[in-house]
Amino acid sequence: MRAAITRAHHAEWARVVAVLTRRFGDLDVAEEAAAEAFATAVERWPARGVPPNPGAWLITTADRKAIDRIRRESKRDAKQEEARRLYDDDPPEPLGAIGDERLRLIFTCCHPALAPEARVALTLRLVAGLTVPEIARAFLVQETAMGQRITRAKAKIKAARIPYRAPFAADLPARVSGVLAVLYSVFNEGYLATGPDTDPVRPDLTAEAIRLARLIRGLLPQDGEAAGLLALMLLTEARRTARVSPSGELVSLAEQDRGAWDPALIAEGHRLVRERLASGVPPGRYQILAAINAVHTSARDLRDTDWSQIVALYDRLTRLDASPIVALNRAIAVAELDGPAVALAAVDRLEGKLAAYHAYHATRADLLRRLGDGERSRAAYDRAIELAGNTAETAYLRRRRDQLR
Template identity: 60%
Template sequence: MTEPAVEQVFREQYARAVAVLVRVFGDVDVAEEAVADAFTTAVQRWPEDGVPPSPAGWIITTARHRAIDRLRREGSRADRYAQAALLHAAAEPVDRGPVADDRLRLVFTCCHPALSPPAQVALTLRLLGGLTTAEIAAAFLVPEPTMGQRLVRAKAKIRAGRIPYRVPTAADLPARLGSVLAVVYLVFTEGHTATGGDQLARADLCAEAVRLGRLLHELMPDEPEVIGLLALMLLTESRRPVRTTADGELVLLADQDRSRWDAALVAEGQALVRDCLRRAQPGPYQVQAAIAAVHSDARTAVETDWAQVRQLYDLLLELTPTPVVALHRAVAVAEVEGPAAGLALVDGLTLPGHLVHAVRADLLRRLGRREEAAAAYAAALERVGNAAERAFLERRLAEQRAAG
């Protein structure tokens, strides 16, 4: 029982523990290493001692003691960083300023303008999502050693630049908001469809991203893109119960039992979208939320207003002219004008990863071009990391080869 219990606590409490330790010691490396030591100790001790009544509190307390012990040893060697961290812990401030939640504060810290946007995202996924370096590398489509170096450099820059873990002032919040929204959404998307592993989704990451989105909305209730991001996550999360079968097989949006979508999340998300519309300040997250709202309005897949979805993607492509948006717009075009029109757009796109090949394969399948569809499914399979997506693509590939 204990090893699964440690794994569950790690997934649910790692981000909180790191955030608390960063606040206490003001040092990312100290916090990460201390929390890792605490979980290692838990693996060793919980089998004999049993799981403590408050596992999260046990982890944080153990990590704090380990960090202090380590810093005292290093401080005795005149390590100025260790001495500074001990002083920081001794003088931990009571006032937390406008951002009271430790994990949200850590997001704002990771999004310091001294760090590059890729470093901000990677570090947040590491500290808030508890993702391994390999998982983050897969999300960024770079080799694991490259991502490892990027993370080391980001943390070294925080230390060398003496970037403190402090509460951003109210004046600092708007300047960092774009990066904060981006990393919260990336945590959510990694949870919604994990880049690797046996499960399609990671509910813990989705829940954490939604929690952070709610906190941002409380903190900045009049920011349209904050409202849009929260609406987008809620409407997307509403479908999670039916995105897979009981056996873990992927179920496409068109095939989902919409009566089992979470009605409360749908209603809350749609209300937020209406709030965005009243403000008339469209941004990328708001437009994506509006697209999700159109899908949630349809009682069945065939009732989806694809013409409106396409119009919204036209607007989104103007706001965010990226290949990913163009690919999703091509899917909408295929629904409005037919698969041949969508395929013509997809064939002009170049994207890393499996998604463009999977979309192209589906359009070729619908056109009856089985050999080409099979080749496209095979290309997607070479690039996919998630087991549920892989199994789906394998089934589709087998169907095309059998039909051919």
């Protein structure tokens, strides 16, 4: 039953928040009321059964919670409260250029008046329903810092009186980069969940991210990054079923059964990558990441991988995104091309920026293992296990550590 409620949470969260935000004009009220409605569902549905129309039940319950909160805080006068009671008689607001309610809400939250980081964090919380700890791990920041970032974004919306208005076609280009960043974060959380209390892979999130990316591709067919992100998601999703073993352990790229990869998704992803290359327009971040994944999925075996091309693509990506995460991933490719010693030197230079990131320590552990330094490799595995939240990844790291002499 709790699993069913969790699925309903991700399927209905955006709809509940969207409806309440339109009615009350306050994102804070909408989010708090939605959270209270879902908490009530967790408490009542196991005992009383799921209602015939769960979505309507959640909206009705959240609506009552919102009205109760407004009354308690005395933020609205009696006339406004009465108007809200009669919301069914109000004419519907125009939908703008976007018909899908969740995508419309994402574009609405990605308002250019907010800082890019704030747009993404706020939207992940309000629309995708990710928790503050999940968002913080995605950004590699402390939970308290992420909570403050989201709070400040909400406060700016109120102070600047940014309207909750569905964007029209002219608004989309200025907001699309933030929307793509949101979808990429949602997809990554689904592909390899960061929390210890969730399933290691969450297909509901990856499927929703891909669905919305397809919609954006249809809205903005000339946007190279929209096509690039869709290609990246498809090529990554194609490998999902081979990523976790039946025993619940992460399977590395080298150990995956490539025959289990989805050929239809790979073919579609490759076609999008080729289309972008043929356009002659310099590629953006997502397009380069998609091209890297295209190289991986073109190889019949790990030994057939064109590592020199992958390193060259990472070099190009570094000119657009000189983040330590990109540098770490480049070093992993360098290890296959120039050897683990060269890669380890590059990885060690990232310690000051990635000391709290489990993948940094996991990469060091593997490189040290390949160099025959079992003692330091074991210590790095221990640190990676301590920091990792995904249960499948933790199981993999433990096995690799225990195989050391």
